[in-house]
Amino acid sequence: MSRSADHCIITLTLFFSLRTHMRLVYLALGWCAGIVIAADVATRRVPRHPLEWTLIAIIALIALIMFTRSRLWTQKTPRMIALALFALALGGMRFSLTPATSEIAAFNNRGGMTITGTVAAPPMLRDTRADIRLNAQTLTRTGETLPTSGLILVRAARHTDVNVGDRIAVTGELIAPPTLDDFSYADYLARGGVYSLLINADVELVSPAPVGDFWRILADVRAHTRDVIASAIPEPAAGLLTGILLGDESGISPDLEADFAATGAAHIVAISGFNMIVISSIVIGMLSRLNLPKRRAAIIALIIIGIYTIFVGASAAVTRAALMSGLLIVGRSIRRKTFVPASLAFAAILLSALNPLTLWDVGFQLSMGAVFSIALLADPLSRRFDRLLKRLSSRHADRLAAWLNEPIVVSLAAMLGTLPITMLYFGRVSLVALAVNLLIVPVQPMVLALGGLASLTGLIAPAIAAPIFACVLVLLGWTITAVRTFADIPLAQIDLPLHPNLAAGFFGVLFFAAAVRAEKPAWIGRVWAFIVRRKLVTIFVSLLTVGIILGVAHLRALPDGRLHVWFLDMGHSHAALIQTPDGAHILIDGGRAPSRLLTALGDRLPFTKRSIEIVILTQPDPNEYAALIDVVARYRIGALITNGQPNISADFQSLITRLTEQGTQITPAARGWRFDLPDGTRLEALHPDPVAMPELDDRFDPNTLMLRVTYGGVSFLFTGDANDDAQAAILAAGINPAATVMGVPRHGASGALDPDFLQAVAPQVAILQSDPANRFGDPDPNTLDLLGDIRLYRTDYDGTIHLVTDGVNLEITPEG
Known part of the structure; x- marks a missing residue:
């Protein structure tokens, strides 16, 4: 269960500890908790299943009816708990009935097309464009016209002369709304029922709104x-x-x-x-x-x-x-x-x-x-x-x-x-x-x-x-x-960013205070009187409690003697975090989104730790290193391992300058490079070729640093953006790339995986890092077909993938 669902349950339990008269508040908390829990369940699998929540609601209703006949029904707190749990089931059922997509969204990221429909709301004028919500009715693509439905957001020229109720035809590229570093535009539009974005649109008026249309008159006024x-x-x-x-x-x-x-x-x-x-x-x-x-x-x-x-x-x-x-x-x-x-x-x-x-x-x-x-x-x-x-x-x-x-x-x-x-x-x-x-x-x-x-x-x-x-x-x-x-x-x-747990705790305290204020239970008065009389005892107990909490958090963060690997959900970029059995941390690439990467690190590194032992940059591509600039500002980096390829861009030079000022050791790695940690973790480079190290003008993908991490009998192959040329070069050099877990190269793009290379790796598990809103059409169906029966986990479906091994067994937990 996600943190958001945990927060709802904690808040709900907190309220149930008080005998208040806020019946509607109880029902609202149960209802909202049901919606949040159903949303959490929905992120773990596609599609949603309304029938399951409907059955839960029916069972809850039957239980509620039976409960009304018991003696507990006459007691206030059990009655409120029963009603709130029934509201929770209803909230989950309501969310399960919410569409997760639209019919027209099936054509996202498939190129240009013409869509006809009715303008659903007055256009929103921006500095450089007009945003038009269109209720799609037909779609024309490659000469074929199909009926369709669903809302889309059309980005057109600022002075496009259309208004609510007009029937228009728009031509442009239909894409999935993106998820940015600290803002999900896809989620924002989804709240309004929009799952598609038409960019660079040409707009043609087919017919104006009917005379006397109420919404058109309102928009004109x-x-x-x-x-x-x-x-x-x-x-x-x-x-x-x-x-x-x-x-x-x-x-x-x-x-x-x-x-x-x-x-x-x-x-x-x-x-x-x-x-x-x-x-x-x-x-x-x-x-x-x-x-x-x-x-x-x-x-x-x-x-x-x-x-x-x-x-x-x-x-x-x-x-x-x-x-x-x-x-x-x-x-x-x-x-x-x-x-x-x-x-x-x-x-x-x-x-x-x-x-x-x-x-x-x-x-x-x-x-x-x-x-x-x-x-x-x-x-x-x-x-x-x-x-x-x-x-x-x-x-x-x-x-x-x-x-x-x-x-x-x-x-x-x-x-x-x-x-x-x-x-x-x-x-x-x-x-x-x-x-x-x-x-x-x-x-x-x-x-x-x-x-x-x-x-x-x-x-x-x-x-x-x-x-x-x-x-x-x-x-x-x-x-x-x-x-x-x-x-x-x-x-x-x-x-001054705030962790979600602290925000939830603040509102938990606020809700608790509201409930106490409404009911004024006698025990609150006794507790307050004790605090006033025994101030030193209260301070000591408070400090002791804080110390215990921090101590438990520190103990939980201690290494457990196993190798942990997180394939991080960084959109359409590669990023992975490794914690070795002795507690050393290795970051492989970082993506473009600093806030997402820093949050991912903050959630998984001990709260007292401000250093990362090794950072590995597989290629000097902004898609892989842009977020590392902010990481270097927050954490001290022990060593940087690169593929040896130079880059004269201002951002990359800024990254290198900051690392140099920290005293970070910067080491180029090529085939044959190996590093053994004291706890038995081994890092080895399979590519690029040490005889022909990449130059400034060379392409990134053929020269990607491909890395294998091994602990005991379990190994992880980080392929990054290594293309078919790099994969073929590894096989030609006589290198055995076998691994238990393989990252799918180049986000599963068309031609991203060489069949012979896949056969040589022979992975039991494949991890695909991809953004559902990417405009490249990744992953390609043919690439996925090559994986066959190999267990596949995807960050666009499962969120961050957490793998743990003791050198023999392998545990896999999707954290999405």
Whole structure:
């Protein structure tokens, strides 16, 4: 089971340890845990199996019905556990029903084609292109037209004149969305049901949208509103106001967007719960002055919030914000205080029922974290802030608290809730966020109110809207100036990545605190009283616990006398990590993705270790060494083994310079080179030919350093990108390349494997390192056919492959 599934179960168990009244929260946790566990299971095999989860849900329902007849049903905690487990089964069943691909995705990476379909959403304008979501209907390739279905994302020229509802024909290359170093574009698009990307597209209008089409009318109004804003105020204020009001961030320059991110003010740009709360407050305030009954006013407010949500594009975060503000409106209308954790639970269940992949949406997670943290921490922080102000100035404390409470207290609470998520996904922390929010948050309600009024007025009477836009321009200018000024400060943000376990632990503690606050169990009071009375004992026990945890972690990281080999999932690059029986570490290549490689090393090396004994670079190709530059900055490298081929590129020279400054021994290796470690591990080079070492202008693949690692009777052959010429040269030299495990060369490309070489290696296991989104069509079916009955593991299916041997037996564990 993956770490994400473990985290869900740990959090669920933590909640079950308390007898709380948060029934909806229990159900939401069970439901979300089921979705995450089902997703984890789905990554281990293809295709998904909805029937299995349906049977589990039926069994859980039968068990729940039988449980209702037992005496335990009258007890609160067992009842909540039973309901949550049933919700877990339902969540798993819901995820299993989610499509893992689309019909048209079967044609990814097969070259150019023409696709016809209907534009599904208004085009998103970027600096250099327009992104168009197309609901595909037919596909024409090599003169044959086939019916098809599925959403694709079309990248066309920026000024392509199409809109939602139009029927168009697009011609270009259909590819699988890529997975980048620290961002999976494939996963991002999959959350919207898109599994294919058409690049360099030529677009032809087949027929416009039908007259009177609701979504087309809505898109036209939205576009007209954007034009009104653009004609009334200059950039960058116009782009910022469009983002705040309409959720369309395409007009915000990348530099300004980066400044907002660096200063912790990105939430101002996006439509969030803050915006929705302001809008709902304005609507309720206006309706209350008309002396309407509260329930009627609530209904009107809900309708307006719903229209606004649809108008700006109902993303997961926007819909969640609308749900939360709607629940607050309903709570006020029936004179009940809305319980925020339960409201969040309801929103999570509803949104993930519509699309289970919403749980992985970063914006959704940030919104949930911010609102939950505000609900839990805003009141305690506000009380402490009030006490601080009274100490400083008791005379003006109330006025200062009313003015500063929201920008300081609410912003601080929101930052605490979103900080672990920001560190986890982006690896950055803004040091000026609190100061910036103190300056810009107080003016944002006026920006929303006046900006919305000016835009609506501008649609009807532009002349009347002009003075209102002038006021808005002053407020936007203040916001932009504050953000840019603080973004220019050195160290406005720092790199500070966070391990997923720590992020999960933080929210586990936060959930635990929410449950304790809701129930206030007696034992918590007794524990707190003990801590207050016995501070020294508490400190000693805490330090002892930390020491035990660190000690156990250190013991688990100690070598176990066996050879460990990880074929790392680095996309379409080769990378492998070896731990010898005595605990030495050897890294073979590194790929192009520094964040992925550093995370893989951090997960597998002892947390106290900051060195790697040997790094082996099979060829000076950026696909193999680019990520090693960052590794050298974090770890001390004992020795670098290369194929001896020079490279004058700036990046490669930077790598060599950094290694030289460390005092790393750099050694070229060729056929006949051998290195025996004291623990019995042997490294030997099978290629290149020592008589004809590769020169600067030689091709990489024929001169790849092919390495065999042997421990006892088990051996591993790392072929890298060695092509058929290199394989034939090994056989011609009379070298026996036999190995227990063989890495498939060149990612299994067409002609990558020489049949005679494969017969000479005679592997029992083959490992294929490949990226499912690669544009080369790898692996080639003919290459896979050559493997025959050899056990094949693939990183694009199985993730990182972990192999362990004691020199006799071999254990294989896919870690995906």
